[in-house]
Amino acid sequence: MPKATAVWLVENTSLSFKQIADFCNLHEVEVQGIADGEVAKGIKAYNPIIAGQLTREEIERSSKDVHRSLQLLKKELNISTKERKKPKYTPLSKRQDRPDAILWLIKKYPELLDAQIARLIGTTKNTVVSIKKRTYWNFNNLSPKDPIAINLCSQLDLENALEKAKRKIKREREKIEKEKMDSS
Known part of the structure; x- marks a missing residue:
């Protein structure tokens, strides 16, 4: 999904190639290739806002400051790992x-x-x-x-x-x- 996310960020934001590359764990040249249409042909764009990876505000803050990297949203899931109670052995x-x-x-x-x-x-x-x-x-x-x-x-x-x-x-x-x- 990193390339699909990169496609969406290239098409819909004014972020630098370095910011997109850092966020998607790609190389800057690869992101530039996506922008030129040479790499990731036919890959459908994946919206990181809908997926809960980024917020619109985070993208805007990073767009204004070229040296600021995008911060992945941390989802706080409260999953309790309750162990199933095994039937008690009776002698x-x-x-x-x-x-x-x-x-x-x-x-x-x-x-x-x-x-x-x-x-x-x-x-x-x-x-x-x-x-x-x-x-x-x-x-x-x-x-x-x-x-x-x-x-x-x-x-x-x-x-x-x-x-x-x-x-x-x-x-x-x-x-x-x-x-x-x-x-x-």
Whole structure:
């Protein structure tokens, strides 16, 4: 793209060949060849203003001062590189405690969604649903156990899930109230 940018700068500005060459990382003779039509025949001009590389003011400032070089605009992108959370490995000895923890969460916090419980404990939604419906194959032998005490989830994760569930319930209540007000 440097040649396409140079073509545009030659055609649309009064910048010196040296300024254009420095900005586009080309040689002055090459920029002069572009201006004469000997180099870059058929290359479509690329507007650096539209591309966000330069501003009109920057071009005007450099046009007035031959010794001033063009400054490339610095785009400040705020890209967060949030790592995906890998599924937590649960040792074989603790896997048998998962259904007990699910039962504890269902009894203690009925407002939690099945998906939230599954995510907290590291199991499937089907397992959560079957325990909720009491159709789990080993339901009679389950005893509720605190998942934090048996290290299946952290207190912070549980609090975040509860907060999220409460916000959702609040939104749903407000929506129902709004619908009642609209229908009246």
